[in-house]
Amino acid sequence: MSTPLPKSVHNQVAQAESQDKSQLGFWIYLMTDCVLFASLFATYAVLRHNTYGGPSAHELFRPGYALIETLLLLTSSFTCGLMTIAVRQGKRQLVVMLLIITGLLGLVFLGMEISEFHKLAVDGDSWRRSGFLSAFFTLVGTHGLHILSGLLWLTVLLWNSARRGLTTVTSKRLLLFSLFWHFLDLVWIFIFTFVYMLGVLGA
Amino acid sequence: MSISAKPVVSRHHSPTSVRRYVIGFLLALYITLVAYILTVRRALSLDWLVAMIVGLALLQFVVQLIFFLHVGAETRPRWKLAVFWVMILVICILVFGSLWIMANLNYRMTPEQVTNYLHGQDGL
Numbered sequence: 607m608s609t610p611l612p613k614s615v616h617n618q619v620a621q622a623e624s625q626d627k628s629q630l631g632f633w634i635y636l637m638t639d640c641v642l643f644a645s646l647f648a649t650y651a652v653l654r655h656n657t658y659g660g661p662s663a664h665e666l667f668r669p670g671y672a673l674i675e676t677l678l679l680l681t682s683s684f685t686c687g688l689m690t691i692a693v694r695q696g697k698r699q700l701v702v703m704l705l706i707i708t709g710l711l712g713l714v715f716l717g718m719e720i721s722e723f724h725k726l727a728v729d730g731d732s733w734r735r736s737g738f739l740s741a742f743f744t745l746v747g748t749h750g751l752h753i754l755s756g757l758l759w760l761t762v763l764l765w766n767s768a769r770r771g772l773t774t775v776t777s778k779r780l781l782l783f784s785l786f787w788h789f790l791d792l793v794w795i796f797i798f799t800f801v802y803m804l805g806v807l808g809a
Numbered sequence: 810m811s812i813s814a815k816p817v818v819s820r821h822h823s824p825t826s827v828r829r830y831v832i833g834f835l836l837a838l839y840i841t842l843v844a845y846i847l848t849v850r851r852a853l854s855l856d857w858l859v860a861m862i863v864g865l866a867l868l869q870f871v872v873q874l875i876f877f878l879h880v881g882a883e884t885r886p887r888w889k890l891a892v893f894w895v896m897i898l899v900i901c902i903l904v905f906g907s908l909w910i911m912a913n914l915n916y917r918m919t920p921e922q923v924t925n926y927l928h929g930q931d932g933l
Contacts, residue, residue, distance in 0.1 A: 641900065645905045792873050806865075807858055808855075
């Protein structure tokens with residue numbers, strides 16, 4: 607056995623180790639979530655031309671709208687990244703401010719996603735219209751649900767860091783949240799490309 | 810040259826520096842806009858456009874993995890990286906496997922057979 611460490615050092619080591627484990631655990635969760643999205647992407651890829659006489663992607667999607675959504679999410683991913691730096695530097699006010707900006711951008715993004723869904727449903731092009739639209743609503747809707755749960759998580763973290771400050775637990779969770787948020791941005795890049803851009807091209 | 814402690818300390822933030830995020834953000838922004846302009850302009854043939862837009866998405870994927878998710882930045886043993894590669898493998902099998910099988914089904918079940926079957930089933 608190695609020589610026993612002084613208690614304070616031992617605590618620090620244990621803390622660093624548990625931080626590492628929670629990071630790894632969360633990372634594994636993200637990777638399994640990737641597999642979920644991959645199966646939905648595969649479904650969409652198979653069904654994308656099965657419009658059953660209904661409108662095709664080319665007729666429904668507006669590229670400018672998807673671009674604005676992408677820019678919103680990308681910017682919020684960026685501010686979320688800056689937030690992690692502020693966490694590591696212990697700048698609480700900056701963390702709170704960046705969290706608010708990230709959350710607002712995410713909220714506008716979610717609003718745009720919901721308004722697009724609403725418009726489609728009102729025009730009679732809901733998930734019941736065709737296989738293509740079922741796959742579309744499932745894929746983009748699952749992403750929207752993830753964004754929604756991310757926003758709820760963000761609200762809790764915002765509350766915690768504003769009221770109790772950047773404790774060890776909160777800091778750790780803020781770093782995990784940033785992983786989640788970057789991951790959702792990454793998934794959206796593929797939705798933007800394969801659903802919207804290739805859809806508009808009719809490929 | 811005078812040796813001062815401060816700049817050295819600030820340079821040690823490098824793996825998570827603001828600069829790194831700014832570079833990643835600008836690259837991602839640039840790639841997104843190029844993909845959008847390619848789609849809207851349609852200056853090339855469809856095959857080329859599809860190839861380029863998919864290529865840009867993969868580039869964007871790598872950029873965000875490196876600059877935002879810091880993949881590969883961990884020290885050994887690299888468990889995160891190992892899990893990541895397994896995930897890539899699973900996704901490839903899932904996506905390309907599905908497309909392959911469904912394309913085969915499309916090929917072997919001609920539309921006539923499908924329509925006849927549907928007519929027989931519920932009189933469409």
